[in-house]
Amino acid sequence: MAEFEPQIIAFCCNWCTYAAADLAGTSRLRYPPNVRIVRVMCSGMVNPIYILKAFEGGVDGVLVAGCHLTDCHYIDGPVKCDAAVDKLRKMLHVLGLEDERLRREMIATSEGVLFARVIHEMVEQLKKIGPSPFKVKMEALA
Amino acid sequence: MNLEDIIQQTKTYYCLECGKCTSICPVAKYDSSFSPRMMIENALLGFEDDVVLNQKLFSCLTCYNCQQECPSDVDFPIFVRKARSIAQDNGQHGVCAHSGQLQSLARLMTSPAIKQKRLEWLSKEYRVSEDSDVLLWVGCAPYFEPIFKDIEFSALGIIKASLRILNLLGIEPRLLPNERCCGHDALWTGDIETFKKLAEHNAAQIKEAGVKKIVFSCPEGYRTFKLDYPEHVDLGCEVQHVSELLVEKMGQNGLKFGEIKKKVTYQDPCRLGRHLGVYDAPRKVIESIPGIELVEMRHSGWESICCGTSAFTNCDSYSNMLRAERLSEAVATGAELLITACPKCQTHFRCATVDKGEEHRPTPKIEVMDLANLVANAMGESNNG
Numbered sequence: 001m002a003e004f005e006p007q008i009i010a011f012c013c014n015w016c017t018y019a020a021a022d023l024a025g026t027s028r029l030r031y032p033p034n035v036r037i038v039r040v041m042c043s044g045m046v047n048p049i050y051i052l053k054a055f056e057g058g059v060d061g062v063l064v065a066g067c068h069l070t071d072c073h074y075i076d077g078p079v080k081c082d083a084a085v086d087k088l089r090k091m092l093h094v095l096g097l098e099d100e101r102l103r104r105e106m107i108a109t110s111e112g113v114l115f116a117r118v119i120h121e122m123v124e125q126l127k128k129i130g131p132s133p134f135k136v137k138m139e140a141l142a
Numbered sequence: 143m144n145l146e147d148i149i150q151q152t153k154t155y156y157c158l159e160c161g162k163c164t165s166i167c168p169v170a171k172y173d174s175s176f177s178p179r180m181m182i183e184n185a186l187l188g189f190e191d192d193v194v195l196n197q198k199l200f201s202c203l204t205c206y207n208c209q210q211e212c213p214s215d216v217d218f219p220i221f222v223r224k225a226r227s228i229a230q231d232n233g234q235h236g237v238c239a240h241s242g243q244l245q246s247l248a249r250l251m252t253s254p255a256i257k258q259k260r261l262e263w264l265s266k267e268y269r270v271s272e273d274s275d276v277l278l279w280v281g282c283a284p285y286f287e288p289i290f291k292d293i294e295f296s297a298l299g300i301i302k303a304s305l306r307i308l309n310l311l312g313i314e315p316r317l318l319p320n321e322r323c324c325g326h327d328a329l330w331t332g333d334i335e336t337f338k339k340l341a342e343h344n345a346a347q348i349k350e351a352g353v354k355k356i357v358f359s360c361p362e363g364y365r366t367f368k369l370d371y372p373e374h375v376d377l378g379c380e381v382q383h384v385s386e387l388l389v390e391k392m393g394q395n396g397l398k399f400g401e402i403k404k405k406v407t408y409q410d411p412c413r414l415g416r417h418l419g420v421y422d423a424p425r426k427v428i429e430s431i432p433g434i435e436l437v438e439m440r441h442s443g444w445e446s447i448c449c450g451t452s453a454f455t456n457c458d459s460y461s462n463m464l465r466a467e468r469l470s471e472a473v474a475t476g477a478e479l480l481i482t483a484c485p486k487c488q489t490h491f492r493c494a495t496v497d498k499g500e501e502h503r504p505t506p507k508i509e510v511m512d513l514a515n516l517v518a519n520a521m522g523e524s525n526n527g
Contacts, residue, residue, distance in 0.1 A: 052246040090288035091243070095250060096257040133255035 006060035006126035008035040008119070011050065013043045013066030015073050016108050023112030031116040032123045035063070042066065044077030048088040051102065055092075060132045061122055065105040065115075078106060100125045101132065145190045148224040156214035157182045163208035163218055168447050169201050173460040176201050178208050178218050185225075194229045200236025201456040204330055205448035206416035226332030236331065236455035240289060244327060244454050247285055251322040252339040258320055260284045263298050268305045271314035275354040278305060278315040281363045282323055286485065293492040297485050303518035304359040304384050310521050311391055315357065318347055326362040329370060330453040338374055345375035355380045357387055359514050361414035361484045368418065383414065384514055385423040385483060392430060399520040401433040406516075407477040408436060409468070409491075410446040411484030424483050424513055431520045439471040447471070449487040457490075465494050469506040483513040 012018040018039050024031065040046055043066025051062050064085055069078050085104045092102060103122055107115050149155055163178040164170045170177055176198045184192040193199065204219035212218070229235075238245055250256070260280065264270065278301070286297035308315050325340035348356070356379060358364040367381045382390075391397055408428060414420045421443050428436050441447050447468045450461035469491060472480045482488055491510045 047241050048243050049241040049246060052243060052250065056246060056249055087288050087291075088243075091247065091285055094258060094260050094262075094284045094288075095247070096259055133257070134250055134253045136253050136255035 004127060004131060006034050006123055006131070007058075008061045008063060008122055008126070009054040009059045010035050010037045010063040010065060010119075011040050011043070011046045012037050013077070014039055014041050016067040016071060017043075017065040017105075017115065019109040020107045020111050020115040023109065024116045025112075027112050029112060029116040031119040034123050034126075035119050042072065042074050042077040042081075044072070044074060044080035046081055046084065048084050051085075051088060055097070055101075055132065055134050058132065058135045060135075061101045061103065061126045063103045063105065063118065063122060065107050065118070068106045068108055071108060096133070098129050100129060143224065143228065145185055145188075145193060145225065145228065148221060148228075149185055151224065152217045152221045153214075154182055154185060154216055154221055157186065157216050158214055159183060160213060162211040162213065163216075166207050166211045168205065168207060168450075168464050169203060169460060172463045173198075173201060173458075176460075178202070182216065182218070182221070185221075190228075194225055194232060195234060197234070197236065197456075199225060199229055199234070200331070201458070201460070203412070203448045203450065203452045203461075205412040205452065207445070207448070210416060210444060223330055223332065226330070227334050228332070230332040230334075237458070239451070239454040239457040243289065244282075244285075245331065245333070247282075248323040248325065248328045248340065249333075249336050252336055252343070254343070260321070261317055261319055263287075263302070264317070268302070269309050269314045270305070270317050272316065274314050274316040275352065276308070276313055276315045277348065277351065277353040277356045278308060278317055279324070279356055279358045279360070279363050279367075280317060280321065281358075281360050283360075283485070286489070290489055290492075293489065293496050295485075295489055295492045297489075300359050300485055300512045300514050303512070303514040304357070306518045307384060307388070307514060307521065308357065311387075311397075316351060316353065318351060321347060324363040324366045325370075326366045327453040329366065331455055337370075341371055341375050345371065345377055348377060348379065353379050355382060357382050357384055359384045359483075359485075359512070361411045361418070361420075362486065365413040365417050383420060383423065383483070384517075385427050386420065388427045388517065389423045392426070397430070397521075399431045399517075400522040402431055402516070402520050403433040404479050405435045405437060405475075405477045406479040406481050407439055407472050407475045408442070409439075409449065409472070409480060409482040409487055410443060411482060411487050412448050412452070414483055415446060416444060424481075427513065427517060428481060431516070437475045437477055439468075439475055441471065449482070449484075449490045451486060451490040461490075462494070462497070465490055466505060469494060469508060472508050473506040478509065479516075480508050480510045481513055481516055482510065485512065488512060
């Protein structure tokens with residue numbers, strides 16, 4: 001059987017992490033192709049429902065990444081993002097979802113290397129813990 | 143299913159177009175574009191799109207005020223519920239409160255593979271038993287806890303209080319480690335598929351546990367188990383609200399309550415009151431606590447006004463006005479405590495202290511408390527557990 005390849009959705013802020021991902025690409029850094037990037041204007045606009053919908057759709061992990069606390073174009077986006085992710089993490093914990101499946105990072109424009117490393121780490125961790133429990137529903141329907 | 147079938151099933155064709163429904167409807171009072179009478183008329187005239195594609199379809203609180211007044215006994219809430227399932231098929235979901243997280247959680251819980259950690263709050267001071275035939279339904283309380291932390295509402299506090307009450311009554315209930323959402327919100331927003339899956343899963347769990355009686359502290363779960371589950375699954379056990387259980391026990395061996403010197407008023411949750419006809423049991427329980435003076439609001443019993451939220455959809459400025467009206471009625475009684483038996487009433491009332499609405503009207507201030515917490519306090523125990 002082929003090795004399990006996790007799927008990751010990454011919500012990346014337009015000003016920092018999306019540019020960092022670009023930098024990782026132009027610097028020819030290697031990172032696994034398991035991630036699909038969704039560009040958002042600010043990490044503060046990532047509503048918990050976006051993350052829940054991603055899990056409903058059957059992804060194995062979600063990364064929410066944006067500017068560092070003092071870099072935000074909209075002043076306090078990362079603070080809002082932290083609050084929303086913390087709240088959601090508590091709910092997902094009750095639901096029995098492993099903490100590794102939802103990751104929050106702050107990656108600045110110049111940190112292409114960090115972006116590649118975070119994706120590497122996430123893919124490795126997700127390979128260890130296996131497919132998301134919400135996938136079962138999808139397969140049962142198909 | 144199409145609208146014609148729904149008209150046949152709910153006997154909507156008996157409608158006399160008298161408009162009593164709209165005149166008593168708490169939503170129509172503030173939102174002039176919402177009219178149950180017009181909705182029924184549009185359905186009868188065959189304007190299906192005007193009913194099912196209308197965003198206002200999701201504004202109905204399904205509080206059953208209209209059906210009580212209707213001379214033709216048209217079951218408008220059920221009509222709305224069924225029309226919503228057509229709306230869902232057409233991609234209409236209403237505007238979900240809390241960005242739809244609660245609806246999403248219900249859908250996620252349909253997965254058979256999840257292993258929930260829903261009983262982590264359970265400490266040693268509560269006595270539970272693995273082989274008891276009485277089950278205490280915990281429901282969505284562990285999920286409400288993080289969501290409603292900012293409005294200082296503790297849903298688990300209600301469950302802990304209920305557990306304390308059961309323990310003091312000499313019952314060591316069972317708690318299911320992997321129960322799912324009861325599906326109330328999914329059903330009332332028209333997501334029948336999710337509801338059926340949740341119902342089947344819960345029924346299987348309950349059967350496997352060999353439970354004879356389920357005790358609820360939440361009227362929504364109670365209604366769903368009592369009226370909606372039997373249509374889809376065989377439960378094979380008795381269901382009871384914690385207030386009914388208390389009344390039963392009071393009759394048997396005279397419960398002892400400590401004194402609480404307070405003037406209180408009681409909000410009838412629509413699910414417990416008009417849906418299931420339980421008006422007296424909670425009042426009996428409150429009145430039997432020494433020192434408590436129970437005063438009624440202007441609208442009480444079968445004509446009481448809804449708190450303004452039902453399935454976490456279309457929570458707009460109109461429902462805020464409705465909530466403010468209800469809170470001012472409670473303040474006008476001179477009571478210092480508003481007792482309700484439904485966690486959702488409490489979320490909506492407590493939210494009023496945080497969300498002032500667009501008009502920044504002053505919100506009437508009154509402390510809100512659940513019946514279970516009050517009783518647990520009166521039984522001489524702390525509810526914070």
